[in-house]
Structures are given as structure tokens and as C-alpha cells.
Amino acid sequence: MPRQSSLAFIPLLTLYILALTYLSPTANGPFAQAHPFPASAKNQHGQHSFVSEQDNAQRPFNTHHQHSSHQPHSPYGSPVSILTANQDLPDETVSLRHLLHHGGNRYPGLFRRMDLEASDIQRSELLTGESLVHRVKVKGTTTLKPRDQSYRNQGFRSFDTSIGPESWTKEVVAAPDVTDKETVLQLSKMNYNSYTEVASPGWYDLEGNWSVNSTFGWEEDGLRGHVFASADNLTLIIAIKGTSAAILGGGGGTSTRDKINDNLLFSCCCAKVDRTWRGVCDCNTGGYQCDQTCVEDSVKSDDIYYGIAMSILWTVEDMYPGAKVWLTGHSLGGGLTALLGLTFGIPTVTFETPGDRLAAQRLHLPMPPAINWDDLPLFHIGHTADPIFQGVCNGPASTCYYSGFAMESKCHTGRTCVYDPVTEDNWKVDIRTHRLFDTIEGVIKVKDVPSCQAEVDCKDCELWEYK
Incomplete structure (x- = not known):
């Protein structure tokens, strides 16, 4: 061979x-x-x-x-571009892209998403007469973020408030320019539109074995977020829907749960304002005395929307990895977004929200020691005629009292930007001025944006004793 x-x-x-x-x-x-x-x-922490x-x-x-699939490498220019505080940045134009609805205590497994196409936007604009496309000015601003956000996957009950100064990092990030009148107006309109229904083919289920017709009444439970996105998917604005406002003589089906959240988060002691009120928890020990441990445990209940708002935020961040996220909200929605902004250092603009500092303390949210509120991009826009924003909507003489609300907290995180129609236009302090439509038409559209200042010496619930 x-x-x-x-x-x-x-x-x-x-x-x-x-x-x-x-x-x-x-x-x-x-x-x-x-x-x-x-x-x-x-995930964003590099974990598989x-x-x-x-x-x-x-x-x-x-x-x-x-x-x-879009993996943005830098919101502005090259990956090595460095932002500076107060730097003017290119405007952003965003349009409504998704609605997310997360169930609360009644339907805890419910999580639905509605996707909107251009035709849905056009149809909704024709039906409502409101634009769902918004242009905002952008500036560089400082923020403080926890260096270690490992608790992100564990929920807010795992927060360690003992972390020291070395656990925080100061950064300059892009944020809405709240000194610009048109930007404030556009953000307020985003929140106003979150109270209205949007024309769309329907909802998709993100969790559980739910179908659109599997149950009735799910719209009445939980929290809803409207997600606005830029054309390049680099910028997102999440508007969290506020209180459905039975207090204002209107609103939607979530008003019962909204009332529980408002009274737990923004009252001094479970909305127990006098002996005729039962309260939303049993922490009042007599007179102006309150069990501190009891009230802190109560605000961590499944009825509270904060954990739900966090789930909506994380879902959006996972959907658009690397994009910058901003938050906004009105009333209760503003309070929830401010708490998220404080926790994660996210630029946040709220409208007519109750004082959120008391709720942040009771939730034991991580806050830098000796915090300088000017270092955080948290801005609360309101006016002197709104008793909820001012923290005076309580007591037998108030509309809140007869509606079952006790909105007593007045101190805000970050900075407040306060219009003064009481002095300038002879407005009366009236619960009806809390309606966002009235604030937009009577204040935001016609007045320049006031300067935003930290509430340095503000104190909540001074008559109460906590043990």
C-alpha cells in the first residue's frame, strides 16, 4: 500500500x-x-x-x-465628556411611550404595561386636546448617590441608614432646568395628563397569570406611572400619578388607597386628629402622644405605595439600560417620586406635594449625614394658597378634615420653589387650589419661576411627643 x-x-x-x-x-x-x-x-450591577x-x-x-437592545454609552457627546454644575445642555424632547400599572395590597401580583405607538399618541391628543410630546431645557446639577446600591434588589426594608459619609459620592448629572418657565410648564402638563385615560389597544401582563378580562376592579388598586422617552432612548421621564382626589370632589378609583397612603405618610400620627377619628393605624397612645416604633412599622406596610413606585422605577431602568432617568409627580405622586429621588440621587421635580421629609425619616431612607439639601436635585414646586403643600390642611375648620384627610407634614426634602399668589393676587388658602389645572392656569403659566430654597429650619409635628 x-x-x-x-x-x-x-x-x-x-x-x-x-x-x-x-x-x-x-x-x-x-x-x-x-x-x-x-x-x-x-443587570446594572454586572450580576448575571x-x-x-x-x-x-x-x-x-x-x-x-x-x-x-439600545445600549447608550453617554447621554452627551463622547464617553469621556464631563458635566459641570449649571452647565447649559441641549434641550430634550420626550413623548409618552408606556404606561405601567402595579397592583397594591388587593392585587399584589398585578403588574401591567401599555405600549403606545405614534397612532395612539395622535388619537389621544385628538380626544383630550393635550399634547403628549414635551420639550424641556436641561442643566448640569449636583447629586449625592450611595456608592453601594446592593440593596436595590432587596427592597426598601433592607436599607441601612447607618452608612457614613464615605458611603456617598457627589456627582454632576443632567437634570431639568427648573429656572426655565416653559420647562416647569411642560413638566406640570405631564403630571396633569397622568390623571386622564390614554387611547391604546390594551395592557400587557408583566407578572403573574393575569389577562385583561381576568378580574374586575384592578384599576382601583395600586399605582400608575407614565413613561416619557426621547427619540434616541437616552432620556426618560417617569410621571407618577398623584392622589385620585376624593378630597377635591373628583378623581378615580384609586382614591381609597390613595387616602391611606396620604394619611400614613403625611400625618403626624396615623391621621388621629381628634377623638372622633379612628385613624389609619393604632399608634396614638393618648392626646398628642405617639408610639414611634408603631408608626414606623405602619409606613412599611403593603398598603404603602413607596415599594411599588420603586418596582416601577427599576422596571423602566432595566428596560432602558444606561439611559438617564428623571422623576416627576403631583400631590401623592410627587411625594413618592421625591422619596425615590432622595434614595437614589435621581433628579426629581414635584408639584404641590405634601412635606415628604417626615415620611423619609419614618421609612429610614438612606440620607447622607449632615445633609446639604442644595446638593440634591430635588425640587418641590407649589404655592402659598395650597394648604396641602403648606402642611396646614388639618383640623376641624379644614376641608381635609371633612374629607377624611390629615395632611400635617410641611417640611420638604431638597428645595422648594414657592409661588405667592396669596400676597400678589389676593388668593385665599383653599383646598381647590391644590388642583393641578388651577395651578397651571393661574400660577405657572402667568408667573416667573420663583427661586428654589432649602427649608433649613423647618420642623414637623412640634406639638407631638414620640416615644
């Missing part, structure tokens, strides 16, 4: 080497993008979470590849 030449093996060896190179994860072959963990993904093939096919945002 003739001896086979060794040269015959060269073509075979060459093909073998080429095949290895082609299949290598670092090459540009069909498997170049294969993840080292099968059907897995990295396994996703089964079946679950991966049902991931909530797979229908919007242009959103989830």
Missing part, C-alpha cells in the same frame, strides 16, 4: 483552525455575540441572572427591540 504524504493533512488542519476561529466568541462569526452564560443577562428559553421568549420588553 503506498505511503500517504503528510501534505495531505494540511488542508484538513487548515479547515480545523478556521473552524475554531469562526466559532470563537471573540470572532465575528455567527456566535460572536453568544453570552458566556446560556440565556442570561447582566439566568433566564430560561421559555421565559426569555416572554420577557416583557422583547416586543420593543429598539428599546431594550
Whole structure:
């Protein structure tokens, strides 16, 4: 038998080497993008979470590849661009992209998303007469963020408030320019529109085995967020819906739960204002005495929307990895967004929110020691005729009293930007001025934005004794 030449093996060896190179994860072959963990993904902390093939096919945002696959490297310019405080940045134009509805205590497994296309936006604008596209001015501003946000996946009950100054980092980030009148107006309109229904084909379920017709009354439970996004998906604004306002003689189906949240978060002691009130918890020990541990445990109940608002925030952040997020809200929605902004150092603009500092303390949210409120991009816009914003909507002579509300907290986190229609226009302090429409038409549209100042010497519930 003739001896086979060794040269015959060269073509075979060459093909073998080429095949290895082609299949290598670092090459540009069909498997170049294969993840080292099968059907897995990295969260923002670089941790891998396994996703089964079946679950991966049902991931909530797979229908919007242009959103989830977009990996922005820098909100402005090159990856090495450095922002400075008060730096003017390019304007941002955002449009309503999604609605998220998370169930509360009644339907804790309910989490739904509504996606809006351009045709939905146009139809809604025709029906409501309100634009769902908004342009805002942007400035650089300072913020403080916890260096370690490992508690992100554990919920707010895991917060360690003992972290010291070394656990915080000061950064300059892009934020809405609250000195600009038109920007404040556009943000207020985002919140106003969160109270209205939007024309859309329907809702998608993000958790549980819910279908659109599986239950009745789910709209009456939980919290809703409107997500606005820029065309390049680099900027997001989440507007959290505020109190459905039975206190104002209107509102929607969530008003009962909204009242519980308002009274737990913004009253001195469970809304126990006198002996004729039962209160929303049993922490009053007589007179102006309150069990401090009891009231702190009460605000961590499943009825409180703060944990739900956090879930909405994280869902949006996971949907748009790397994008910058801003928050806004009116009334209760403003209080919740301010608490989130404080926790994570997110730029936040609220409208007519009750004092949120008391709620932050009771929730034991992480706050930097000897905090300088001017270092945080938290801005509360309100006016002197609004008794809820001023923290005086309580007592037998108030409208809040007869509506079952005790809005007693007045101290805000961050800075307040206070219009004064009482002095300038002879407005009376009246609960009806808390309606956002009245504030937009009578104040924001016609007045320049006031300067924003920290409430340095503000004290809540001075008559109460906590043990």
C-alpha cells in the first residue's frame, strides 16, 4: 500500500483552525455575540441572572427591540465628556411611550404595561386636546448617590441608614432646568395628563397569570406611572400619578388607597386628629402622644405605595439600560417620586406635594449625614394658597378634615420653589387650589419661576411627643 504524504493533512488542519476561529466568541462569526452564560443577562450591577428559553421568549420588553437592545454609552457627546454644575445642555424632547400599572395590597401580583405607538399618541391628543410630546431645557446639577446600591434588589426594608459619609459620592448629572418657565410648564402638563385615560389597544401582563378580562376592579388598586422617552432612548421621564382626589370632589378609583397612603405618610400620627377619628393605624397612645416604633412599622406596610413606585422605577431602568432617568409627580405622586429621588440621587421635580421629609425619616431612607439639601436635585414646586403643600390642611375648620384627610407634614426634602399668589393676587388658602389645572392656569403659566430654597429650619409635628 503506498505511503500517504503528510501534505495531505494540511488542508484538513487548515479547515480545523478556521473552524475554531469562526466559532470563537471573540470572532465575528455567527456566535460572536453568544453570552458566556446560556440565556442570561447582566443587570446594572454586572450580576448575571439566568433566564430560561421559555421565559426569555416572554420577557416583557422583547416586543420593543429598539428599546431594550439600545445600549447608550453617554447621554452627551463622547464617553469621556464631563458635566459641570449649571452647565447649559441641549434641550430634550420626550413623548409618552408606556404606561405601567402595579397592583397594591388587593392585587399584589398585578403588574401591567401599555405600549403606545405614534397612532395612539395622535388619537389621544385628538380626544383630550393635550399634547403628549414635551420639550424641556436641561442643566448640569449636583447629586449625592450611595456608592453601594446592593440593596436595590432587596427592597426598601433592607436599607441601612447607618452608612457614613464615605458611603456617598457627589456627582454632576443632567437634570431639568427648573429656572426655565416653559420647562416647569411642560413638566406640570405631564403630571396633569397622568390623571386622564390614554387611547391604546390594551395592557400587557408583566407578572403573574393575569389577562385583561381576568378580574374586575384592578384599576382601583395600586399605582400608575407614565413613561416619557426621547427619540434616541437616552432620556426618560417617569410621571407618577398623584392622589385620585376624593378630597377635591373628583378623581378615580384609586382614591381609597390613595387616602391611606396620604394619611400614613403625611400625618403626624396615623391621621388621629381628634377623638372622633379612628385613624389609619393604632399608634396614638393618648392626646398628642405617639408610639414611634408603631408608626414606623405602619409606613412599611403593603398598603404603602413607596415599594411599588420603586418596582416601577427599576422596571423602566432595566428596560432602558444606561439611559438617564428623571422623576416627576403631583400631590401623592410627587411625594413618592421625591422619596425615590432622595434614595437614589435621581433628579426629581414635584408639584404641590405634601412635606415628604417626615415620611423619609419614618421609612429610614438612606440620607447622607449632615445633609446639604442644595446638593440634591430635588425640587418641590407649589404655592402659598395650597394648604396641602403648606402642611396646614388639618383640623376641624379644614376641608381635609371633612374629607377624611390629615395632611400635617410641611417640611420638604431638597428645595422648594414657592409661588405667592396669596400676597400678589389676593388668593385665599383653599383646598381647590391644590388642583393641578388651577395651578397651571393661574400660577405657572402667568408667573416667573420663583427661586428654589432649602427649608433649613423647618420642623414637623412640634406639638407631638414620640416615644
